[in-house]
Amino acid sequence: MVPIRDDVMRCGLAMPLAFAALGGGLTGHLASTALLQALGLALLGLAAGRRVREALLVLVMLAVAAQLLVVRGGELAPGLSRQDLRLEGRLLAASREGRQWRLDMAVSDCRPLATGLPACSGLSRVRLSAFAGTLPPGSAFRAGATWRLVVRLRPPSGFANPGAFDYRAWLWREGIQATGYVRQAPPPRRLVPASPSWRQRALAWLDDRDLPPRPARWLAALTLGASQRLEAADWDLLNASGTTHLMVISGLHVGLVAGFTLWLGRALAWCLAPAGWRMAVWPWWLAAAMAVGYAGLAGLEPPALRAMIMTLLGLWVASGRHAPGPWQAWWLALGLVVVVDPLSIWRPGLWLSFVAVALLILVWQGRARPRGWRGWLWALGRTQLLLAPLMAAAVLLAFGRLAPAGPLVNLFAVPLVGSLMVPLGLAGWLLAWVPLLGDACWWLFARLAAGLAMALSWAVELLPLWHPPAAWILPLALGLGLLSLLWALPGLDRRLRLVGSGLLATLPLWLATPLPAPGTLWVRIHDVGQGQLVSLRTAGYRALVDTGPRFGSGFMPLSSLWPPGQHFDDVIIGHADRDHAGGLPGLVADHRVDRYLAPVGDSHPVATAPCSAGRRWRRDGVEFRVLWPPEAVAGLSDNDRSCVLLVTAGPHRLLITGDAGRRVERSLLPALDGPVTVLVAGHHGSRTSSGAGFVRRVSPRQVIFSAARDNPFGHPDPVVVRRFRGAGSCLWNTARDGAVTLRLGRREGLVVEAERPPAGRRGGVGGGCLAVESPPSMPDIHR
Numbered sequence: 021m022v023p024i025r026d027d028v029m030r031c032g033l034a035m036p037l038a039f040a041a042l043g044g045g046l047t048g049h050l051a052s053t054a055l056l057q058a059l060g061l062a063l064l065g066l067a068a069g070r071r072v073r074e075a076l077l078v079l080v081m082l083a084v085a086a087q088l089l090v091v092r093g094g095e096l097a098p099g100l101s102r103q104d105l106r107l108e109g110r111l112l113a114a115s116r117e118g119r120q121w122r123l124d125m126a127v128s129d130c131r132p133l134a135t136g137l138p139a140c141s142g143l144s145r146v147r148l149s150a151f152a153g154t155l156p157p158g159s160a161f162r163a164g165a166t167w168r169l170v171v172r173l174r175p176p177s178g179f180a181n182p183g184a185f186d187y188r189a190w191l192w193r194e195g196i197q198a199t200g201y202v203r204q205a206p207p208p209r210r211l212v213p214a215s216p217s218w219r220q221r222a223l224a225w226l227d228d229r230d231l232p233p234r235p236a237r238w239l240a241a242l243t244l245g246a247s248q249r250l251e252a253a254d255w256d257l258l259n260a261s262g263t264t265h266l267m268v269i270s271g272l273h274v275g276l277v278a279g280f281t282l283w284l285g286r287a288l289a290w291c292l293a294p295a296g297w298r299m300a301v302w303p304w305w306l307a308a309a310m311a312v313g314y315a316g317l318a319g320l321e322p323p324a325l326r327a328m329i330m331t332l333l334g335l336w337v338a339s340g341r342h343a344p345g346p347w348q349a350w351w352l353a354l355g356l357v358v359v360v361d362p363l364s365i366w367r368p369g370l371w372l373s374f375v376a377v378a379l380l381i382l383v384w385q386g387r388a389r390p391r392g393w394r395g396w397l398w399a400l401g402r403t404q405l406l407l408a409p410l411m412a413a414a415v416l417l418a419f420g421r422l423a424p425a426g427p428l429v430n431l432f433a434v435p436l437v438g439s440l441m442v443p444l445g446l447a448g449w450l451l452a453w454v455p456l457l458g459d460a461c462w463w464l465f466a467r468l469a470a471g472l473a474m475a476l477s478w479a480v481e482l483l484p485l486w487h488p489p490a491a492w493i494l495p496l497a498l499g500l501g502l503l504s505l506l507w508a509l510p511g512l513d514r515r516l517r518l519v520g521s522g523l524l525a526t527l528p529l530w531l532a533t534p535l536p537a538p539g540t541l542w543v544r545i546h547d548v549g550q551g552q553l554v555s556l557r558t559a560g561y562r563a564l565v566d567t568g569p570r571f572g573s574g575f576m577p578l579s580s581l582w583p584p585g586q587h588f589d590d591v592i593i594g595h596a597d598r599d600h601a602g603g604l605p606g607l608v609a610d611h612r613v614d615r616y617l618a619p620v621g622d623s624h625p626v627a628t629a630p631c632s633a634g635r636r637w638r639r640d641g642v643e644f645r646v647l648w649p650p651e652a653v654a655g656l657s658d659n660d661r662s663c664v665l666l667v668t669a670g671p672h673r674l675l676i677t678g679d680a681g682r683r684v685e686r687s688l689l690p691a692l693d694g695p696v697t698v699l700v701a702g703h704h705g706s707r708t709s710s711g712a713g714f715v716r717r718v719s720p721r722q723v724i725f726s727a728a729r730d731n732p733f734g735h736p737d738p739v740v741v742r743r744f745r746g747a748g749s750c751l752w753n754t755a756r757d758g759a760v761t762l763r764l765g766r767r768e769g770l771v772v773e774a775e776r777p778p779a780g781r782r783g784g785v786g787g788g789c790l791a792v793e794s795p796p797s798m799p800d801i802h803r
Contacts, residue, residue, distance in 0.1 A: 103133075108129040171203060243449060259421065289303055329356050383406055401431060420490070548754075566594045593663070633647055642668065675700070704726055706735055720747070
């Protein structure tokens with residue numbers, strides 16, 4: 021029988037293996053156990069027929085799909101949401117932010133405390149928060165310790181807003197199957213204390229060194245893979261300068277360790293056996309062992325694991341001993357990474373790494389090796405310039421941002437980090453037993469890190485991070501990718517490259533940001549959890565109604581919706597409760613607002629004009645009118661002082677009532693004078709609003725509840741939901757549908773789009789509309 025290695029290479033099985041692994045990922049993500057059983061039967065049939073090649077491909081597909089199905093099947097059952105569960109498991113990570121702990125736990129046992137609840141035995145990884153007062157006095161959470169905790173969890177979820185960070189997707193690709201918090205009673209109990217790993221001991225020893233804070237953080241990230249030690253300011257600087265890839269364990273760092281070890285090993289082999297040093301195999305094995313050890317020291321996190329596999333295959337290719345070709349190794353590495361870590365399919369880092377390596381193969385395959393320091397310097401600069409557009413395109417597609425300073429910064433940052441900082445950092449660890457030499461290496465590292473940070477800050481000031489409009493992202497990414505290929509593909513005429521580059525450089529001139537036509541209004545009710553934030557836009561006017569909540573951790577969903585520097589003409593703060601005005605500090609700090617409106621008597625950190633009945637304005641053919649509160653608000657509750665806004669765009673009318681109660685709603689009926697097209701339901705769907713008479717009179721065609729998933733208040737209330745359904749309204753809930761976008765004033769009619777469209781439909785328009793129930797009552801149904 022042909023050995024598996026030769027069969028893989030000679031029969032060209034590397035590419036089919038990679039596609040089988042990717043197909044298994046898609047199968048495991050979308051399919052059920054029935055399909056996996058069918059794959060298992062197919063595998064048995066192929067094995068019985070001795071069809072080794074096909075059986076191997078099916079086995080790879082089955083292995084990847086099964087791993088993903090286990091992760092997906094272990095997600096918390098909806099019936100266990102907000103129920104008391106007892107967990108036992110080992111802490112994978114523990115960090116403290118003020119009075120709050122952030123914990124990642126590998127669960128070994130999960131049991132509901134109440135009877136009659138679904139089982140949670142499949143739960144394997146959760147993300148928890150815990151307040152400092154939860155712990156017994158004198159104790160602390162430490163990574164590696166085993167604890168017994170009583171928690172309340174909910175299935176993985178996150179806000180769903182166009183162009184914003186998808187927290188639900190992040191939880192999926194990290195393998196986290198539930199999120200929640202630790203209960204104070206009964207108190208947490210530590211079962212097994214933490215046994216510090218070599219990495220944790222090294223980090224603790226590093227903390228005792230006399231290093232400035234930023235170089236110490238960068239040293240931990242570069243040499244130990246402790247990227248969690250980087251602060252928000254570090255990430256902001258690295259993202260804006262396009263150098264994030266330099267401060268995490270990547271193929272560059274693992275490759276440097278392996279390459280330096282190989283060089284030392286071959287030099288030693290030459291000293292020991294000058295006549296046959298070229299044939300010595302042990303230096304290659306030593307380099308591979310160092311790559312594995314370094315990745316293991318970094319915790320074998322997904323980036324380090326991916327870098328290790330790619331480096332090992334790169335060493336195999338470079339050795340020339342029964343080695344695959346570069347492209348075969350590329351496909352084989354992709355397949356192996358996906359088999360070992362199926363969730364990496366959804367990690368942008370996987371595709372950034374493999375796209376970069378593919379371009380390097382395309383550029384350098386068949387070319388002579390550079391000679392001399394000038395040749396290597398030219399080769400490094402050429403490689404960086406060719407990589408820059410393609411990497412910018414990949415980052416643009418993955419994160420929606422461009423770092424204009426990146427191409428120039430990386431020309432000096434890559435050799436500085438790769439040739440000086442990483443070797444100095446590693447040398448400091450190797451020479452730690454000689455304090456004078458080790459400290460000297462790290463002293464020089466700190467000086468280089470400070471200089472690099474200064475240079476990055478200067479570059480970012482000149483060329484700040486750019487977030488292009490969403491409509492520009494795909495065309496710009498395609499243009500940047502074509503630009504990179506124009507100069508990377510061999511054999512192209514230089515004139516074609518120059519003309520093509522010139523044409524691609526004019527691409528931004530042909531792109532336009534879509535805006536509403538005069539007389540039309542774009543409305544978006546953002547998904548911000550238990551709170552409210554509505555954005556309004558006409559052809560030349562932007563406004564917000566409320567700013568969303570601020571959570572106990574200090575996080576404001578508003579900060580994730582737009583990059584800094586936005587301009588808003590008006591911000592209407594419905595009332596001062598934290599679920600409506602919690603995002604105001606972030607708005608004031610990061611954006612420009614011409615005018616704030618708020619009810620008389622509300623206290624805010626900015627000057628506000630009164631939001632009182634009778635105020636009206638008109639922009640681009642769209643009329644805005646405040647219906648409530650009156651100028652005299654004495655005797656009104658905080659909720660009943662809420663600003664009520666009516667917006668008219670052509671034949672359509674939008675009504676936003678805030679948290680105003682039923683008494684206020686009855687007072688509004690004479691001013692409304694008829695039905696409305698769209699209603700943002702009062703008080704998130706609470707029974708205190710949306711009275712029966714009000715619902716009958718306004719008879720909205722579309723109703724949007726701005727509420728949080730599994731919220732403790734039961735919003736929207738089942739009575740309110742049935743009331744609107746009885747009036748024939750189409751119902752939407754940001755907790756289930758994500759952000760809801762509407763276009764009013766169009767002659768073609770009203771357009772409604774949900775960020776999470778119902779299965780089989782494009783939102784609640786056309787072939788039917790979505791009817792929601794209160795989450796504690798029953799699941800959503802279609803009618």
